[in-house]
Amino acid sequence: MVALLSVLRERGQVPLSDLAAEFGASAATIRRDVALLAAQGLLERTHGGARPGKRGGELPVHLRDGHNQLAKQYIARGVAAMIPAGRHAIGLTGGTTAAEVMRQLRNRGDLTIITNSLTIGLEAADLGMARVLMVGGVLRRSSLELVGSLAEQTLKLVNIGTAIVGADGLSVDAGLTTHDEVEARTNLALIERAQRVIVACDSSKIGHAMLAKMADLSQVQVLVTDSGASDAQLDQLRVTGLEVRVVQLPAED
Structure with missing residues (x-):
């Protein structure tokens, strides 16, 4: 998940399909990870993709x-x-x-x-x-x-x-x-x-x-x-x- 957030910080908004290809993961896995990070305010979900959140990029301690x-x-x-x-x-x-x-x-x-x-x-x-x-x-x-x-x-x-x-x-x-x-x-x-x-x-x-x-x-x-x-x-x-x-x-x- 840290790597996923790093990609968003570097590229801005990224389609889920590109994230799946980047990490060699299934579309379902990427959707799950994006949903978890969005619930913590670390990113924002977009139509078919994700972009960095507005909270300044601070990762939770865990x-x-x-x-x-x-x-x-x-x-x-x-x-x-x-x-x-x-x-x-x-x-x-x-x-x-x-x-x-x-x-x-x-x-x-x-x-x-x-x-x-x-x-x-x-x-x-x-x-x-x-x-x-x-x-x-x-x-x-x-x-x-x-x-x-x-x-x-x-x-x-x-x-x-x-x-x-x-x-x-x-x-x-x-x-x-x-x-x-x-x-x-x-x-x-x-x-x-x-x-x-x-x-x-x-x-x-x-x-x-x-x-x-x-x-x-x-x-x-x-x-x-x-x-x-x-x-x-x-x-x-x-x-x-x-x-x-x-x-x-x-x-x-």
């Missing part, structure tokens, strides 16, 4: 897990290696890359996990992590994050050693960006409570800007991304003073 998964795993390993030994509080925004970082830290019984993500909080508990602090707030359905003034007020009461932040876009001009303004403000509250901020995002986000600004690059100490990002893009980021760490992905066969 559809993001398989997207650039290998890169996210390598990035998460790199971020996890940067967390100091001993008792430490880490703040995690929502998102699949931040969730992968938490999984890489599952054997660290000396950590306190602070998050506004239901997905990360519940999985941290399932993994047996000793201390998990969930930030309250209004549930944002597409990302399963708790956001808003209650979440921001709660974050003002905690001290975070390292914040691990995901982003939907990161660029020199726009800084860190995401799809939703309320979510951006909540993530900024977490960033402002941290002694060190690490942005963990795959190369597909570099050079892009979404609707809502989360933070300036000056509020971030380290970016960890994968080798799919261009040297020119990364050099531009380094000029701002941002430390950029690149994890090398295995070569494709």
Whole structure:
């Protein structure tokens, strides 16, 4: 389904017959997938086809897990290696890359996990992590994050050693960006409570800007991304003073 949405974003309106040919699927399968995505507001059905939805292209969290998964795993390993030994509080925004970082830290019984993500909080508990602090707030359905003034007020009461932040876009001009303004403000509250901020995002986000600004690059100490990002893009980021760490992905066969 992620691939189907990508085709619509690239081409605009596409006939169902073309989508079926593109993915080697039956007409019935394509109609079913289009209907499911339309029900979630991710695309609009047209006569005999489909076109991108009006909600800005944000995927629900349950559809993001398989997207650039290998890169996210390598990035998460790199971020996890940067967390100091001993008792430490880490703040995690929502998102699949931040969730992968938490999984890489599952054997660290000396950590306190602070998050506004239901997905990360519940999985941290399932993994047996000793201390998990969930930030309250209004549930944002597409990302399963708790956001808003209650979440921001709660974050003002905690001290975070390292914040691990995901982003939907990161660029020199726009800084860190995401799809939703309320979510951006909540993530900024977490960033402002941290002694060190690490942005963990795959190369597909570099050079892009979404609707809502989360933070300036000056509020971030380290970016960890994968080798799919261009040297020119990364050099531009380094000029701002941002430390950029690149994890090398295995070569494709």
